[in-house]
Amino acid sequence: MEKVSIDDVEAVPNPMNVHEIRRPVSKALGTTDFAMNYFELDPGESFSGGLHTHHDQEEVFYVETGTATFDTADEEAAATVEAGEAIRFAPGEYQTGYNDExxxxxxxxxxxxxxxxxxDWDEIESLVFCRECGDEVGHGLELTDEGAFRLTCGDCGTSFTIG
Structure with a gap:
């Protein structure tokens, strides 16, 4: 059995500076089959750096306080999640969540x-604009040794780094 206090889990900064407080609870508990992160988002901050999907993992977000907004690749499927509510995203479903400015x-x-x-960084894909293709397409995502993100266009192979 493992037990932690959320306040005792060290906050880990996001390489893209999209939020200040993310506490990797599952790492502190030593889980192997389940991920759990605690977030505090000030107005204008987000859970991630943009529209993305996990091909190998479903995600559930539970909002304890405030109201989070989630956008999806299908603009009509955007949702607000109030305190006490949860939302699920299936593997392969593009989403991004944030606290409105x-x-x-x-x-x-x-x-x-x-x-x-x-x-599994090979199973994460971000939907971003490719300067070479001239369209918003899926980009593979990897974490560099320097802690930045390298995105590679799935159509043409053009890469760029953020962070």
Whole structure:
């Protein structure tokens, strides 16, 4: 059995500076088949760096306080999630969640993922604009040794680094 206090889990900064407080609870607990992260998002901050999917993992977000907004690749499927509500994204479903810039309060939320306690970077894909292709297409994502993200276009192979 493992037990931790959320406040005792060290906050890990995001390489893209999209939020200040993310506490990797599953890492502190030593889980192997389940991911759990605690977030505090000030207005304008997001859970991730943009529209992305995990091909190998479903994600569930539970909002404890505040209101989170989630956009998807299908613009009509955007959703707001209030305190006490949860939302699920299937593997392969593009999403990005954030606290709106005009919000009056911080969002406190948990992100859960399964299977797996850590990301398989080969199974994450971000939907971004490719300067070479001239369109928004899926880009493979990898973490560099320097802690930045390298995105590679799935259509033409053009790469660029963020962070």
């Amino acid at each position: 005009a919000a009056d309060e911080r969002v406190v939320a948990f992100a859960f993922g399964a299977p797996g306690a850590r990301h």
